[in-house]
Every structure is written in structure tokens, then in C-alpha cells.
Amino acid sequence: METYDTAIVGAGFGGLAAGAQLTKMGYKVALFEASNELGGSAGKYERGGYRFQSGATLGMGFEEEGVFHSLYQTLGLKPPPMTLLNPIMDIHLPDRTIHYYRDRHQWYEEIDRQFPDVKEKVKAFYDEVFYVGAMVDRLVHQLPIFPPRTVKDWAGLFPLMNVPSVKMMPFLTQTIYRRLQKFGLHRHSLFITFLNGELMDSVQTNVERCPAFLGYAALQTFHKGAYAVQGGLATIAEQLAEYMKRQGNDVFMRHPIYEVSQAGDLFNLKSKREKVFRSEQVIMNNSVHNLHHTLFPRLARQSYVRKEKEQSREAWGAFIIHAGVKEEVFANTESLYHQFIDPANPEGLHDGGQFLLSLSRPEDSFMAPEGMRSLTLSTHTDIAQWWMRENYESNKQLMTDRLISIVNHYFPGFAEGLDLVLPGTPVTFQKWLKRHDGKVGGYAPTGKFSWLNSYSVRTGIPRLHQCGDTVFPGAGTLGVTLSGLMAAKLISQD
Incomplete structure (x- = not known):
């Protein structure tokens, strides 16, 4: 042996x-x-001529x-062939679409358009995001063993205790909501709705519960380079x-x-x-x-x-839909990634209150037949509901219909253009990916x-x-x- x-x-x-x-x-x-x-x-x-991405797509x-x-x-x-995205995604709210640009200058111009009443405050907030995020990157890329469990682990942290890391201390002891108070943005409902959507996508939580340094690191990552990989x-x-x-x-x-x-x-x-x-x-x-x-x-x-x-410990599951869609449905947008947020329910950033749609590139023949595109719809979901057998199929159909209906509102013809619709729940993740109880995405920060x-x-x-x-x-x-x-x-x- x-x-x-x-x-x-x-x-x-x-x-x-x-x-x-x-x-x-x-x-x-x-x-x-x-x-x-x-x-x-x-x-x-792979199913029916399509390649579907299990979860993460960016x-x-x-x-x-x-x-x-x-x-x-x-x-x-x-590296495989890939396309640098700019904008990274379009974020759809009932009264507007926010173009989330990778390029910092373009993003600040978009801030001027979307948040004109507080534009300077929002840009000052993002200045802090980029500053702190860069510090976090420098520390984490040195691969420290954290939390330290041995004397050797503690010794490995000491070289990191320098001036930049000391400057990071306030962000280790505050939430993003606390930082928003500093900028006078904590009561600006539109900006908080937007920010909650991005944090839910990246760190599974909202501004009130997210440690500042963790959220900042996630937010600035979008602007370093997001790619659609062939x-x-x-x-x-x-x-x-x-x-x-x-x-x-x-x-x-x-x-x-x-x-x-x-x-x-x-x-x-x-x-x-x-x-x-x-x-x-x-x-x-x-x-x-x-x-x-x-x-x-x-x-x-x-x-x-x-x-x-x-x-x-708190952990999310995912509700996901894989499908094919006619290329013509998205002919009027160049964005491959779309986020949908319901601001009428700011606490409901899950189970369809916030979800993502990712599309394959029209030219990517690996992903879909000619004239079609592969897509993934995904939303965070509370796990417990999916393990009640008597409601499972009806809940799955209701969620499927809800997500498709919302996308169809923004992209008319979406529902009719779908092919091979395959919904998945935490039960699916346990069956195929062996994730216990269907938990995915790690642990949700709680403070x-x-x-x-x-x-x-x-x-x-x-x-x-x-x-x-x-x-x-x-x-x-x-x-x-x-x-x-x-x-x-x-x-x-x-």
C-alpha cells in the first residue's frame, strides 16, 4: 500500500x-x-449541451x-482566456440601475450620478475602503496562521505588527455601520441598500453586522479586477x-x-x-x-x-437556478453579471430579496449552444425550510417562479426565452457537493x-x-x- x-x-x-x-x-x-x-x-x-457553474462564477x-x-x-x-469586466455588474433597483464599475474614476462618476446629495461623503467612504483594503491585502497575502493556535503561530504574527497594521486597529474593532456614522451615511437608505447588497454577496452579512476591515477588503476586491473566465x-x-x-x-x-x-x-x-x-x-x-x-x-x-x-453557528444555504436562455433576451446589455435588490424589504437580503444573475459570454462555446447562453441565478436562503419534506416541492416552485418573474420584469421575454430550467436547494448541495445540511459560503459575520x-x-x-x-x-x-x-x-x- x-x-x-x-x-x-x-x-x-x-x-x-x-x-x-x-x-x-x-x-x-x-x-x-x-x-x-x-x-x-x-x-x-453539463446538461443538454450547456455547461453550468455550480455556484461561484466571477x-x-x-x-x-x-x-x-x-x-x-x-x-x-x-492562465485560461478571460475577459476583464468593466462594469463588474449592473445592480437593478425598482427606480434605477447602478453600474458598478471596476475602474475607480468611472465608479466615482457613477457615485456622482446615483448619490448626488451625498456624493462627496460616499467618495470619502470609498477612499477609506481602498486604503484599508490595501492594508488587509498586504497582511493576508503573507499567509499568517490566524487565529494563532501555537507559540509558533504567535511568533509569525509579530513581524506583521508594524505601523500600517497599527493604523488598521480601529477597523478591527468597529462595524461598517459605525464607519458610516463617521461619514454621515448611516441613515442614507439608498446607499445602505446598495452596500448591503454588495456585502451580502461577498461576506454574507449587512453593514450592521460586518466587521469594517473584512467588509472593506471585500468591497475593494471588486475594483482590482473581475473576470469572466472562458x-x-x-x-x-x-x-x-x-x-x-x-x-x-x-x-x-x-x-x-x-x-x-x-x-x-x-x-x-x-x-x-x-x-x-x-x-x-x-x-x-x-x-x-x-x-x-x-x-x-x-x-x-x-x-x-x-x-x-x-x-x-450561523451559516447560509443557497437557492440556485441553472438554465439556458436565448441570446436575444440580453441583446441590449453588455453586462454579464446582474444583481437584483428589493429595497422595500431591507432586512430580506435572502430568499429572493437580493440575488445574482450571471451569464456566459455569447462567444463562449464551452458554455452554451449557438444562439443561447448559460445562466446562473443564486440567492442566499435559510436552510431549515428546505428540510421539511411536505413543503419542499411547493417551496422550490414558488422560489423559482419568484426569481424568474423579477428578472422578467427588468428583461422582458426572459421567462419565454428560458430553456432547461434546473433549480437547486440546500438539499441539492448536500447531495452533489456533500456539504452537510447544504451549508455554503462559510459563516456569516455577526458583529x-x-x-x-x-x-x-x-x-x-x-x-x-x-x-x-x-x-x-x-x-x-x-x-x-x-x-x-x-x-x-x-x-x-x-
Whole structure:
């Protein structure tokens, strides 16, 4: 039986980044994926001539010195063809459409048009967003192990305690709402509605609950470079997996890991038909939600992640619709990404109160037949309602009809132009992506100090680590990828 240096459970972006980085370092790596697709919640599947993106659709981090730009340079890979987006998306409210430009100068001109009564205040707020976001980037890109769990982790933070990091302290102890008070924007309903929509999309929460530094980092990321990747984000996942295989490492598809146990100095990973793989180290990329369902109980008790605490933490599910649509329906817009926000229900930024539509590029033949486009509609959703069987089908139909109706209001002919409509719920995410209870997107911040409750890439179990959207620095393909690189760094140092 072959023994690996590192076994990685889950081929989401965190596991793929860790696997590719460790491969580059010369480690013998095995990557296990339960499904038939790579990329996890940023993966894809194909039906009826269409390629659909499982969840995440927007490419980030390929700008100069960005996360993926740096990783691809390290690995010597050529990025897939992609289109830089500007505007990033159109945001539709009943009385207006806000064009969310990547270019800062154009965005400030749009602020002048959309928020004329407070335009200077909004621009001053965004000056602060860009300033603080850049500081956060410089710190996180050094891959600190956070929260620190060992003396070595604490020692790794000390070099980061410099003048810029001290300047960041106010933003570590305040919410975005508190910062809006400073600018006199906390009662401006239109701007808060807009901001809540962007924060819900990026960090799963609103201005009142979002730590300032975390929200600022997310908001400024949009303006660094957002891309439509040819073939979808799954193309990136496929490139990373192929790199591992070309270097002689193993990527096992349709190999769920049902149990991880320890025997002496090695870990045993039990897969289908009782097949067992051995490894000296393990990275869990199947989310903290699944941790206690995968680890052998005696091993799980060593972890600082407590099952009872984890189950009580707030996490969202996703309701998603994949479909084809006639190209002519969107002939009058160049934007590939559209957000719809209902300002009449500012607390309802989920279950259709705020949702996203992403379209494939008309020229991308990977994604749809000629004359058609592949699309994804997605909204955050409360999980509990989807596990009540008696209401499941009716709830699914109601949500499907609601989202389609709203889009059809802004783009007449949308409903009639649809083809192959495939709705999915948290039940779908559990079935196909093995996300426990269908939880996706990590943990929703709940206040100014909620970031202190983040999980580290350390599990508390020696030589067994974790990465993904439930681990610092959090959700999104960039956060997930960074956590994978942190786990790889930890293995190489330990």
C-alpha cells in the first residue's frame, strides 16, 4: 500500500491550491474528490449541451500580484482566456440601475450620478475602503496562521505588527455601520441598500453586522479586477488538477472519504468499497461543517473545533437556478453579471430579496449552444425550510417562479426565452457537493468582533489541517484559495 506525504480531502479551490503548491515543493500528494467534478462550489456540470457553474462564477485574483496571478507564476502555468469586466455588474433597483464599475474614476462618476446629495461623503467612504483594503491585502497575502493556535503561530504574527497594521486597529474593532456614522451615511437608505447588497454577496452579512476591515477588503476586491473566465471557473480547477497529475501526483475522482483515523504515525483514509489510503499528513477541504462527520470519533475529540459549537453557528444555504436562455433576451446589455435588490424589504437580503444573475459570454462555446447562453441565478436562503419534506416541492416552485418573474420584469421575454430550467436547494448541495445540511459560503459575520471566532487552518490535531470557506480568511474563491496556500505553508514549515 502506497503512503503519501499529504492527503487532501476535497477538490474545492482550497484543496486544489494546497495540492498544486505542495506538488511544486516536491511532496507526494493524493487529492480525493467525492463527486465527478472539480472545484467544489466553484465547479461545473453539463446538461443538454450547456455547461453550468455550480455556484461561484466571477473570476478574481488574476490582476498583477493577485492570488491566482502569483500562484500561476509559481507553477509556471498559463492562465485560461478571460475577459476583464468593466462594469463588474449592473445592480437593478425598482427606480434605477447602478453600474458598478471596476475602474475607480468611472465608479466615482457613477457615485456622482446615483448619490448626488451625498456624493462627496460616499467618495470619502470609498477612499477609506481602498486604503484599508490595501492594508488587509498586504497582511493576508503573507499567509499568517490566524487565529494563532501555537507559540509558533504567535511568533509569525509579530513581524506583521508594524505601523500600517497599527493604523488598521480601529477597523478591527468597529462595524461598517459605525464607519458610516463617521461619514454621515448611516441613515442614507439608498446607499445602505446598495452596500448591503454588495456585502451580502461577498461576506454574507449587512453593514450592521460586518466587521469594517473584512467588509472593506471585500468591497475593494471588486475594483482590482473581475473576470469572466472562458469555460467558467472550473477551467482553473482543471488546470490545477492537471498540473498535479503531470508532476506524478494522484487525483482520485468519485472517491469520497468516509472516515479519517490514525494508526501510529500515519493517517488512514477510508474510501468506497472499504479501500484505505495512508498518509503522513492530511488537509481537510470538505468544510468544518463536515469535520465531525468524517473524523473517527477518538481523533475528532482532539480537535479544538467543537461539534456542538459548530452546529449552532450561523451559516447560509443557497437557492440556485441553472438554465439556458436565448441570446436575444440580453441583446441590449453588455453586462454579464446582474444583481437584483428589493429595497422595500431591507432586512430580506435572502430568499429572493437580493440575488445574482450571471451569464456566459455569447462567444463562449464551452458554455452554451449557438444562439443561447448559460445562466446562473443564486440567492442566499435559510436552510431549515428546505428540510421539511411536505413543503419542499411547493417551496422550490414558488422560489423559482419568484426569481424568474423579477428578472422578467427588468428583461422582458426572459421567462419565454428560458430553456432547461434546473433549480437547486440546500438539499441539492448536500447531495452533489456533500456539504452537510447544504451549508455554503462559510459563516456569516455577526458583529464587530465576530472575526475572532474564525477557525484556523490548524484543527488542533497534529499533522491534520483544514482549509476552505469555513476557515480564515473565509468565503469566496480568493479566501478559500488563500486558506489552502496557508495549509500548504504550514505543512512545509512543520
